[in-house]
Amino acid sequence: MNQGFGNGRELRPTTKVLPEHARGHNRSLVMQTLYREGQLSRADIARETGLTRVTISDLVADLIGENLVIEIGQREDVRPGKPATLLDLNRDAFQIIGVDLSEYATFRGAVLDLDGKILGRAELPLAGSTGEDAQAKVIALVETLIEKATRPILGIGVGSPGVVDLAGVVLTAPNLGWTNRSLQRDLAVRFSIPVVVINDANAAALAEHSFGGATSDMMLVKVGHGVGSGLLLAGIPLFGSRFAAGEIGHVVVGTDGGLTCVCGKVGCLETWLATPRLDAALANASTSEQKEQILWAAGERLGIALAPVVGALDLSEIVLSGPTQLLDGTLARATIETIRARTMPEFHGNLVLRMTTLGEDIVLRGAAVMVLSGQLGVS
Amino acid sequence: MNQGFGNGRELRPTTKVLPEHARGHNRSLVMQTLYREGQLSRADIARETGLTRVTISDLVADLIGENLVIEIGQREDVRPGKPATLLDLNRDAFQIIGVDLSEYATFRGAVLDLDGKILGRAELPLAGSTGEDAQAKVIALVETLIEKATRPILGIGVGSPGVVDLAGVVLTAPNLGWTNRSLQRDLAVRFSIPVVVINDANAAALAEHSFGGATSDMMLVKVGHGVGSGLLLAGIPLFGSRFAAGEIGHVVVGTDGGLTCVCGKVGCLETWLATPRLDAALANASTSEQKEQILWAAGERLGIALAPVVGALDLSEIVLSGPTQLLDGTLARATIETIRARTMPEFHGNLVLRMTTLGEDIVLRGAAVMVLSGQLGVS
DNA sequence: GTTTGTTAGTAAAGCTTACGAACAAACTAT
DNA sequence: ATAGTTTGTTCGTAAGCTTTACTAACAAAC
Numbered sequence: 001m002n003q004g005f006g007n008g009r010e011l012r013p014t015t016k017v018l019p020e021h022a023r024g025h026n027r028s029l030v031m032q033t034l035y036r037e038g039q040l041s042r043a044d045i046a047r048e049t050g051l052t053r054v055t056i057s058d059l060v061a062d063l064i065g066e067n068l069v070i071e072i073g074q075r076e077d078v079r080p081g082k083p084a085t086l087l088d089l090n091r092d093a094f095q096i097i098g099v100d101l102s103e104y105a106t107f108r109g110a111v112l113d114l115d116g117k118i119l120g121r122a123e124l125p126l127a128g129s130t131g132e133d134a135q136a137k138v139i140a141l142v143e144t145l146i147e148k149a150t151r152p153i154l155g156i157g158v159g160s161p162g163v164v165d166l167a168g169v170v171l172t173a174p175n176l177g178w179t180n181r182s183l184q185r186d187l188a189v190r191f192s193i194p195v196v197v198i199n200d201a202n203a204a205a206l207a208e209h210s211f212g213g214a215t216s217d218m219m220l221v222k223v224g225h226g227v228g229s230g231l232l233l234a235g236i237p238l239f240g241s242r243f244a245a246g247e248i249g250h251v252v253v254g255t256d257g258g259l260t261c262v263c264g265k266v267g268c269l270e271t272w273l274a275t276p277r278l279d280a281a282l283a284n285a286s287t288s289e290q291k292e293q294i295l296w297a298a299g300e301r302l303g304i305a306l307a308p309v310v311g312a313l314d315l316s317e318i319v320l321s322g323p324t325q326l327l328d329g330t331l332a333r334a335t336i337e338t339i340r341a342r343t344m345p346e347f348h349g350n351l352v353l354r355m356t357t358l359g360e361d362i363v364l365r366g367a368a369v370m371v372l373s374g375q376l377g378v379s
Numbered sequence: 380m381n382q383g384f385g386n387g388r389e390l391r392p393t394t395k396v397l398p399e400h401a402r403g404h405n406r407s408l409v410m411q412t413l414y415r416e417g418q419l420s421r422a423d424i425a426r427e428t429g430l431t432r433v434t435i436s437d438l439v440a441d442l443i444g445e446n447l448v449i450e451i452g453q454r455e456d457v458r459p460g461k462p463a464t465l466l467d468l469n470r471d472a473f474q475i476i477g478v479d480l481s482e483y484a485t486f487r488g489a490v491l492d493l494d495g496k497i498l499g500r501a502e503l504p505l506a507g508s509t510g511e512d513a514q515a516k517v518i519a520l521v522e523t524l525i526e527k528a529t530r531p532i533l534g535i536g537v538g539s540p541g542v543v544d545l546a547g548v549v550l551t552a553p554n555l556g557w558t559n560r561s562l563q564r565d566l567a568v569r570f571s572i573p574v575v576v577i578n579d580a581n582a583a584a585l586a587e588h589s590f591g592g593a594t595s596d597m598m599l600v601k602v603g604h605g606v607g608s609g610l611l612l613a614g615i616p617l618f619g620s621r622f623a624a625g626e627i628g629h630v631v632v633g634t635d636g637g638l639t640c641v642c643g644k645v646g647c648l649e650t651w652l653a654t655p656r657l658d659a660a661l662a663n664a665s666t667s668e669q670k671e672q673i674l675w676a677a678g679e680r681l682g683i684a685l686a687p688v689v690g691a692l693d694l695s696e697i698v699l700s701g702p703t704q705l706l707d708g709t710l711a712r713a714t715i716e717t718i719r720a721r722t723m724p725e726f727h728g729n730l731v732l733r734m735t736t737l738g739e740d741i742v743l744r745g746a747a748v749m750v751l752s753g754q755l756g757v758s
Numbered sequence: 759g760t761t762t763g764t765t766a767g768t769a770a771a772g773c774t775t776a777c778g779a780a781c782a783a784a785c786t787a788t
Numbered sequence: 789a790t791a792g793t794t795t796g797t798t799c800g801t802a803a804g805c806t807t808t809a810c811t812a813a814c815a816a817a818c
Contacts (some may be wrong), residue, residue, distance in 0.1 A: 126517025314619025460794025
């Protein structure tokens with residue numbers, strides 16, 4: 001008699017569920033299955049999902065009617081029985097626009113296909129714009145991208161720095177001078193296309209999960225002009241009580257002082273790790289030994305800050321995103337060694353720490369994942 | 380076209396959903412509504428849930444048939460229209476057995492009603508038992524409790540120390556000498572009643588949420604012979620990648636050394652905070668000023684460990700459970716002040732830190748919540 | 759070439775679930 | 789008395805999935 005959907009971990013039913021919702025869920029389940037496994041027959045999908053062949057045929061008929069799924073011929077194997085008609089998502093029928101607002105001086109965007117592959121790019125220098133001006137640049141960038149698209153657009157995904165609520169309102173984004181800016185709604189009105197706006201680090205975490213092979217209990221640490229993070233717990237992005245989950249840049253780390261931060265506190269994680277600080281420190285170092293020490297210290301600080309988080313959340317993976325020449329190497333090594341030294345090996349001995357495999361496109365692609373999951377229930 | 384149930388935050392549909400599952404969900408929704416708001420008419424429930432009166436009548440008929448809901452007479456107000464027939468959960472029809480295995484020397488249990496009120500108690504000294512012997516004592520305790528029950532038993536909930544998986548297998552519980560012990564299954568077989576086994580700190584977090592008025596993004600820190608914690612994020616308990624979420628006792632805290640822990644590391648949270656250590660330190664202190672210093676230092680360490688967690692998770696509340704005379708006062712004050720000093724006031728300025736209001740029964744009652752939620756979808 | 763058995767996909771019928779329309783019962787207000 | 793309001797039920801309908809039974813299309817064995 002266990003109730004609730006999803007993974008059964010949610011304790012309280014919150015809203016009614018009608019048969020049509022169940023239908024939508026099963027519909028997404030079909031697309032999800034096709035998205036992940038590629039070419040399958042109706043019978044394959046039935047076996048995979050547990051639904052009957054009849055129901056799958058019915059759902060697939062709907063999806064074919066909407067041009068979301070196509071038949072791609074018969075399976076060519078030697079086997080008794082009627083040959084299977086292979087299906088796939090109509091991966092070439094729609095395109096997605098992804099936008100990354102998290103870089104310090106540039107807005108970047110891309111046109112992606114349903115597999116998250118980047119088909120075209122555009123960027124726009126921010127040139128110090130803030131407030132309404134900055135939003136106008138987002139709109140201009142999207143317009144450029146829409147022109148580059150060669151298929152109908154499934155939706156627009158935007159990864160924004162700062163604190164973003166579930167409705168895509170940017171509550172605060174200091175660098176852009178935004179407060180309570182309803183970017184998602186504004187863009188949706190402007191372009192009449194579904195829009196999703198999400199925090200940049202959360203987008204990155206989703207991208208790493210969907211495209212980078214990350215596990216379901218993962219933290220993505222994004223190092224740049226500031227330091228932020230995105231969390232995926234049991235496969236679900238964490239937003240936090242005030243949508244500020246992942247904001248670890250201004251957590252004080254260690255009990256031995258440090259530099260004064262722009263926020264006024266002493267020894268914030270950013271004072272050790274943010275790229276301007278790190279670059280400055282490295283520029284002042286004369287020997288390569290000193291440079292190594294600086295990188296080690298930075299990684300150690302990150303490890304000190306993350307150890308309690310790893311312990312509390314039982315993470316299985318930490319992924320770093322940011323300048324490879326700074327992060328990948330001594331710094332990453334110091335981080336994982338510090339975490340190992342400060343947590344229980346029984347639980348966290350096989351914690352993995354690695355660089356992202358998605359490079360600079362991580363936020364773009366995460367924004368695309370949000371569109372996919374929002375519009376198709378697929379990711 | 381957004382898919383998925385629950386809060387819409389899960390991204391991937393994982394299993395099929397049939398109409399009967401939707402029915403079960405709505406059924407739980409009705410019970411949930413009655414559980415929280417008490418006496419309501421069918422029409423009230425319909426308004427509350429968004430389902431129609433017809434559907435509610437149908438669901439309620441089922442629930443009355445199962446003796447889970449009863450009619451308790453007509454509403455006595457002066458109003459136009461046909462008088463409403465009030466309903467309520469049949470709170471007196473079933474009882475729950477809750478068991479707390481987390482105390483160092485004693486297994487405690489209770490018979491509870493559906494509101495979580497304790498109707499009777501029993502306990503059994505552990506007397507150093509481990510392994511199979513310890514499990515035999517759990518069974519003996521449950522037998523005693525079943526005899527005390529005066530109504531059919533809805534289920535048995537057990538809060539166990541250690542690492543417990545989703546199937547109620549105690550993967551490791553050092554104090555009890557348990558590894559991979561399938562306690563939930565064993566008890567279910569022995570008593571032929573639904574059983575739920577869950578980690579003690581997770582149970583405590585659930586209890587605090589259901590009965591203690593805690594918010595939905597909360598950490599419960601349980602201080603006793605060891606130090607553990609339970610996390611509720613967006614109202615969902617966090618289990619972690621290896622079911623070890625919340626295990627913060629052996630996270631090293633600070634960068635200035637400390638005492639050596641039984642685990643071999645130096646400066647684990649437990650070396651500052653576990654009650655044996657604290658009591659010993661306090662016994663060695665001569666002046667009350669020294670004692671205050673010790674308590675302050677302990678609280679400060681807890682704050683140092685929690686600050687990154689608060690930042691990463693954007694928690695709104697931290698609840699302490701354990702010996703009031705140690706925790707409530709200087710220690711708690713030091714903790715919250717330390718967290719405040721080490722995180723961003725914009726986000727965490729209104730973080731609340733408080734003692735539990737549920738006292739020593741917190742685990743028992745949390746175990747009961749698991750039974751309620753598992754059997755009725757209510758909590 | 760025929761028979762046997764398997765697999766894919768469809769069609770029809772039936773069950774469950776929720777809904778809307780309509781209504782009776784029971785009450786208040788005028 | 790009459791009109792209006794609210795509750796809860798009955799009846800018929802639409803949606804969604806299942807079961808059952810079918811056709812189509814093939815391989816293997818004779």
